[in-house]
Amino acid sequence: MKTIHLGVFEVAGPQVGGTLSWPHPRSSSARFHDLEHWVHIAKVLDRGGFDFLFFADGYGYPSVNGDLPETAARGGINFPSLDPAVLIPALARETTGLGFVVTSSTGLDHPVQTARRFASLDHFTGGRVGWNIVTGASQNTIAELFGHTTMQAHDARYDQADEYLDLALRLWQDSWDDDAVRAxxxxGVYAEREKLHRVEFSGEHFRSSGYFTVDPSPQRVPVLFQAGTSGRGRVYAARNAECVFVQGTTVAQTAANVADIRAQAAAQGRDPESIRIMVGLTVTVRPTHAEAEELRAEFDAMQTDETVATLYAGNTGIDLLALDPSRDLTQLLDRDDRGPVGQMGQSNIDRFLPKDGRPAPTVREILDDLKGKGTRGFQVWGDPVEVADQLEHLMDEVDLDGFLIEPIFDPADLEDVAELLVPELRRRGRMPAEPVAAATLRERLIGSEAYFRPRARAAESVQPVS
Structure with missing residues (x-):
């Protein structure tokens, strides 16, 4: 019986998941500018035995017809947002075991900058940090913000991301010997010069020659997370990730994605069971089923077609409200100029295309399916026993290692999970009776201090700088 690992999916913005919830009296997420809001959440999770707090992040925003829609500004739909990485040292100071994972794209900063940032965070947290590797999000708005003339193609971004991580690994793993620091x-000796090594890297996308200035952090390499269930995304996860965040659609499709990631990892010589695979989960748990159902109904009543369309356009470049509601997404193939379609949010397009001989849902059905769901994964509600039953079913049917809780009403939902659901999971032996005493996030999640890849793996297919 697998232990259930729990993380929490957050953004430094008004609400999670691209749905509308912040105006509800149960929510205080409009206080996302307030450090005490996040300190409270971190303490709730730390006491409740959660493994980590996960921050999604990016510079983009929803765009419809090339501009910020009024719906996004009025509803706080994936807009505005702050940089969550700057929160992490403060939250680490207020907690003892909780890990912190933050998203950073491989499409903007140079790998040296990213390696330095995460090595610093690993020091400041005492080895409790993870990097959620993404190749980008809302790429059309990113291209405009950063003055890029074109948006890089979907699969090409993953090719670049492979090399990006290879260089970061060289910096983390090869620059300093384990015993280089004497302090x-x-x-009068801080570091022994002969135990410091110059990194030479010349690839198709990145070059670097020099010394990495951050001495070895507790984990050396942050725990590597990856989110994405497109075909190319699963290949990247199988090669690189220690913890994979997959999108929950149907039980069967999610199970197929999980099996594919594990099979591809095994083909590359990795232990497929060493990869922690987690799915997003929206939980409404209350003392009684009736209370949970009532609360969920209040949330559902707040959602609109406009909210759904705003989020979907920001993720995929597709304005659902501009399409024929009686037809499926293949109507986009009729267009001569498809713009960013197919180069953004590929998994959120693929899930609604025809497959296995089955008809695809119509645009109207897509709107109905996503209403109240947004980018959220599976959704469950009920009393603690009912919800625990559903979590165990998903764990076993999908071959999961845990869940990223995506709160609706923040932080009240997280308090309910910690106070009502976690004790039930502990009673069943699905979570440790006491919070895990682990030195680092990797030890807590993987059970090992060592990053899985041999050092030589990060250097293959590159040549020294001439």
């Missing part, structure tokens, strides 16, 4: 005040 000997009496001898």
């Amino acid at each position: 000997d005040a009496a001898a």
Whole structure:
């Protein structure tokens, strides 16, 4: 029986998941500018035995016909947002075991910058940090914000991301010997020069020659997360990720994606069971089923077609409200100029295309399916026993290792999970009776201190800088 790992999916913005919830009296997420809001959440999770707090992040925003829609601004739909990475040292100071995962794209900063940032965070948290690797989001708005003339194609972004991580690994793993730091005040020696090594890297996308300035952090390599269930995304996850966040659609489709990731990892010589695979989960748990159902109904009543369309356009480049509601997404193939379609949010397009001989849903059906769901994964509600039953079913049917809780009403939903659901999961032996005493996030999640890849793996297919 697998242990259930729990993380929490957050954004430093008004609400999670691209749905509308912040105006509800149960929610205080409009206080996302307030450090105390996040300190409270972190303490709730730390006491409740959660493994980590996960921050999605990016510079983009919803765009319809090339501009910010009024719906996004009025409803706070994936807009505005702050940089969550700057929160992490403060939250680490207020907690003892909770890990922190933050998203950073491989399409903007140079790998040296990213390696330095995460090594610093690993020091400041005492080894409790993870990097959620993404190749980008809302790429059309990103291209405009950063002055790029074109938006890089979907699969090409993953090719670049492979090389990006290879260089970051060289910096983390090869620059300093384990015993290079002496910090000997009496001898006046901080580091032994002969144990520092110059990194030479020349690839198709990135070049670097020099010394990495951050000495080895507790984990050396942050725990590597990856989110994405497109075909190319699963290949990347199988090669690189220690923890994979998959999108929950149907039980059968999600199980197929999980099996594919594990099979591809095994084909590359990895232990497929060492990869922690988690799915997003919206939980409404209350002392009684009736209370949970009532609360869920209040949330559902807040959702509109406009909210759904705004979110979907920001993720995929497709304005659902501009399409024929009686037809499926293949109507986009009739267009001569499809713009960003197919180069953004590919998994959120693929899930609604025809497959296995089955008809695809119509645009009207897509709107109905996504209403109240947004980018959220599976959704469950009920009393603690009912919800625990559903979590166990998903764990076993999909071959999961845990869930990223995506709160509707923040932080009240998280308090309910910690106070009502976690004790039930502990009673069943699905979570430890006491919070895990682990030195680092990797030890807590994977059970090992060592990053899985041999050092030489990060250097293959590159040549020294001439």
